[in-house]
Amino acid sequence: xxxxxxxxxxxxxxxxxxxxxxxxxxxxxxxxxxxxxxxxxxxxxxxxxxxxxxxxxxxxxxxxxxxxxxxxxxxxxxxxxxxxxxxxxxxxxxxxxxxxxxxxxxxxxxxxxxxxxxxxxxxxxxxxxxxxxxxxxxxxxxxxxxxxxxxxxxxxxxxxxxxxxxxxxxxxxxxxxxxxxxxxxxxxxxxxxxxxxxxxxxxxxxxxxxxxxxxxxxxxxxxxxxxxxxxxxxxxxxxxxxxxxxxxxxxxxxxxxxxxxxxxxxxxxxxxxxxxxxxxxx
Numbered sequence: 540x541x542x543x544x545x546x547x548x549x550x551x552x553x554x555x556x557x558x559x560x561x562x563x564x565x566x567x568x569x570x571x572x573x574x575x576x577x578x579x580x581x582x583x584x585x586x587x588x589x590x591x592x593x594x595x596x597x598x599x600x601x602x603x604x605x606x607x608x609x610x611x612x613x614x615x616x617x618x619x620x621x622x623x624x625x626x627x628x629x630x631x632x633x634x635x636x637x638x639x640x641x642x643x644x645x646x647x648x649x650x651x652x653x654x655x656x657x658x659x660x661x662x663x664x665x666x667x668x669x670x671x672x673x674x675x676x677x678x679x680x681x682x683x684x685x686x687x688x689x690x691x692x693x694x695x696x697x698x699x700x701x702x703x704x705x706x707x708x709x710x711x712x713x714x715x716x717x718x719x720x721x722x723x724x725x726x727x728x729x730x731x732x733x734x735x736x737x738x739x740x741x742x743x744x745x746x747x748x749x750x751x752x753x754x755x756x757x758x759x760x761x762x763x764x765x766x767x768x769x770x771x772x773x774x775x776x777x778x779x780x781x782x783x784x785x786x787x788x789x790x791x792x793x794x795x796x797x798x799x800x801x802x803x804x805x806x807x808x809x810x811x812x813x814x815x816x817x818x819x820x821x
Contacts, residue, residue: 540602542566542689542721543587548596550582555745557582559596562740562750567718569711571732571753572725573812574742580725581622583742584693587723588619601689615644618682622694624674628667632660632677636684643685654680658706672703679707683714690714692724696731704728708735733808743816753808760811761794761803773797780814791815 543564550557557579564570574580585591587598589605598605603613626635632655640646655662658676666674675695682690690711696704708731714720726732732739732753739756741749749756760779763770770781770788777796782789791806791814806814 540566541599542568542601543570543723544597544599545583545587546597548583548586548598549594550579550586550591551594552582555579555582557586557745560742560747561596562747564721564723564738566721567715568737569715569722569724569735570738570740571736572723572740572742573727573729573732574725575727575816577744578742579745580742581693584691584723584725588614588617588691615685616688618685618687618690620675620678620682620690620692620695622697624678626666626674626677628665630666631663632666632680633662635666635677635681639681639684645686647684647686651680651684654683657710672699675699676703676707679710683710688719688721690720690722690724692722694725694727696726696728704731711735729807729809729812739808741812741815748815749811756811757805757808759794760806761792761797762806762810763790763792763797763801763803764788765790765801769801773801780817782814782817 541563545560545562548560560583572580572583582591586593587600587605589610601613601616603610636648636651640648658680660673660677660680669677679695696707711722711724712735715722736753739749739751739753740747763773765788767788770790773792774796777793778790779793780791791811792803794803797803
C-alpha cells in the first residue's frame with residue numbers, strides 16, 4: 540500500500556490556484572515538501588487531510604479516499620503537527636495526555652510519558668508558559684504516542700534552534716525504522732529535508748515543479764560554473780536555472796546532457812530548489 544496517492548489535485552481560491560498536483564509516496568518513506576511562502580504547501584496538506592475540499596482530482600491516504608466517510612476512521616492512523624500547536628493554554632502536558640487518551644483508540648500513555656522525558660517537557664507547567672519549541676515538541680509527542688502509521692508535519696522545525704531541530708529530526712528518522720510508517724514533512728529549511736528525506740516535492744506558485752527521490756536528484760543535476768560563451772554551448776534542454784554574474788555564469792544543469800569537459804560540481808538540495816525556482820533570470 541502507498542502512504543499517499545495524489546492524482547490531478549487542484550484547488551482554486553481568489554488570486555491563487557493549486558494546479559494538477561500528482562505524486563505517490565510509498566509506504567515506509569519520508570517526503571519533504573518544500574516551497575516559498577504562498578506556494579501552496581499548507582493548502583496541499585489540508586487537502587490531503589480532508590480538511591478542505593478539492594476543486595478537482597483525488598487524494599488517498601493509507602488506501603482511503605480522503606472525501607469518503609471511512610476516512611474518519613483512517614485518521615486514527617495519522618499523527619498531525621501543524622505549524623502552530625494550538626493547545627488550550629491553561630492545560631499542562633499531563634492534562635493533555637488524558638484528553639488524547641479519549642481521542643485516540645490506540646493511545647499509549649507509557650510512550651507519551653517516555654517522549655515527555657526524552658524531549659525534556661515538564662508535566663505540570665501550563666502550556667501557555669511553553670516556548671514555541673516546547674509547544675512543537677509537545678505536539679510531536681502527541682502525534683507519536685498513538686501508534687500512527689503516517690505523520691503529517693507542517694513546518695514542525697520552523698523558528699527552532701539547531702539543537703532542537705536535530706533532536707526532532709532524529710525522532711522522525713527513528714519513527715520510520717518500521718517499514719509500515721511514513722512521513723510527510725513541509726519545511727523552509729531545505730538542509731533539514733536533505734538530512735532526513737527519501738523523496739522531495741517542490742511546490743512553486745501552486746505548481747509541482749519537482750517530485751523525485753532525493754538521491755536521484757542529487758545525482759541527476761550538477762552546478763556548472765562557466766563563462767557566458769560556454770553557456771551558449773550547453774544544450775538549452777539541460778539548463779534548469781541560471782545566475783548571471785558580470786564575468787561568469789552559475790547554472791543548474793542536467794548532468795547527462797552536458798559535455799563532461801564543462802566544469803561541474805555536485806549541487807546541494809538547496810541549489811536545486813533555488814535554481815529551479817529562478818529559471819533563467821538575470
